[in-house]
Amino acid sequence: MLSVLGLTRDYDGTTVLDDVSFDVRPGRMTGFVGANGAGKTTTMRIIVGVLAATRGSVTWGGEPISVEQRRRIGYLPEERGLYPKMKVHEQLVYFARLHGRATAEAAARAHELLDRLGLAERAGDLLETLSLGNQQRVQVAAALMHEPEALVMDEPFSGLDPIAVDAMVSLLRDEVTPHMPVLFSSHQLELVEGLCDDLVILSHGRLVAAGSVADLRGREADRFRVVLAGDADASTLRDVPEVVLLDARGPEATVELRDGPPEEVLRALQSVAPVAEFARVVRPLAQIYREAVQ
Numbered sequence: 001m002l003s004v005l006g007l008t009r010d011y012d013g014t015t016v017l018d019d020v021s022f023d024v025r026p027g028r029m030t031g032f033v034g035a036n037g038a039g040k041t042t043t044m045r046i047i048v049g050v051l052a053a054t055r056g057s058v059t060w061g062g063e064p065i066s067v068e069q070r071r072r073i074g075y076l077p078e079e080r081g082l083y084p085k086m087k088v089h090e091q092l093v094y095f096a097r098l099h100g101r102a103t104a105e106a107a108a109r110a111h112e113l114l115d116r117l118g119l120a121e122r123a124g125d126l127l128e129t130l131s132l133g134n135q136q137r138v139q140v141a142a143a144l145m146h147e148p149e150a151l152v153m154d155e156p157f158s159g160l161d162p163i164a165v166d167a168m169v170s171l172l173r174d175e176v177t178p179h180m181p182v183l184f185s186s187h188q189l190e191l192v193e194g195l196c197d198d199l200v201i202l203s204h205g206r207l208v209a210a211g212s213v214a215d216l217r218g219r220e221a222d223r224f225r226v227v228l229a230g231d232a233d234a235s236t237l238r239d240v241p242e243v244v245l246l247d248a249r250g251p252e253a254t255v256e257l258r259d260g261p262p263e264e265v266l267r268a269l270q271s272v273a274p275v276a277e278f279a280r281v282v283r284p285l286a287q288i289y290r291e292a293v294q
């Protein structure tokens with residue numbers, strides 16, 4: 001497990017990251033979200049070791065992270081870091097060689113990754129001749145070239161079209177092993193929602209929420225939407241002792257379960273009126289996010 005403990009970073013006396021602690025659990029995708037300037041890039045840079053913390057630490061497996069461990073992280077930097085005048089395939093091999101990979105092995109891996117990302121035909125082209133979205137795909141391939149043991153990716157999906165996002169998501173899913181912690185920042189909440197298991201939310205340099213998406217949603221796990229059949233008035237559900245009626249409009253209502261498993265509650269509701277629909281309310285991630293940063 002990769003963890004940050006009490007991370008704090010000051011710039012010229014201004015604290016931009018304030019006592020931030022969270023875990024990036026292995027084998028799970030952790031989405032890292034927060035408004036512009038919240039401190040995500042700063043945190044990621046500290047994790048990979050290109051920026052020093054003012055206070056706090058980064059650990060891997062419970063021990064302070066070593067230089068060697070940091071080399072085994074696949075990092076996608078925000079500022080990107082490819083050579084515009086170098087050919088795509090050559091460039092990927094070069095990055096893998098920097099990580100000590102043999103040339104033949106690196107060449108095969110580069111072909112495989114370019115193929116997975118739909119860029120096989122561009123292998124021999126100069127990077128600068130690719131569209132920005134395609135350069136982004138090459139950047140992701142570069143981060144994966146040395147078969148990293150952890151991934152830290154700063155907005156890997158920004159600027160990608162939906163097809164490219166799908167290819168990237170599928171590639172990441174294949175690359176993530178059960179031992180691999182993965183942290184990626186994004187402003188695309190629907191994407192994070194579909195992809196991540198855990199979520200870390202920063203606001204103004206402070207941690208406001210961290211945990212599994214299921215847990216963060218679970219705060220309202222017992223909230224159900226009820227639609228009564230016909231034009232029955234849902235306000236009559238006020239008399240059902242098993243629920244608290246939160247909202248009623250025509251035949252539709254939102255209720256919170258007070259007592260008992262959902263099947264029993266449904267039976268209690270049906271004793272008042274025929275029920276056409278009874279479904280747990282799942283809060284969209286965007287709502288969890290807005291509530292957390294408010």
Ligand SMILES: Nc1ncnc2c1ncn2[C@@H]1O[C@H](COP(=O)(O)OP(=O)(O)OP(=O)(O)O)[C@@H](O)[C@H]1O
Nearest residue numbers: 011012016034035036037038039040041042043078
């Ligand atoms: N080199 C620097 N000198 C001074 N302030 C900096 C420096 N780098 C970052 N900051 C400040 O630190 C704060 C956090 O920035 P950071 O880039 O970590 O945020 P972020 O969450 O990644 O934002 P974004 O979503 O826009 O990428 C911002 O207020 C930024 O202006």
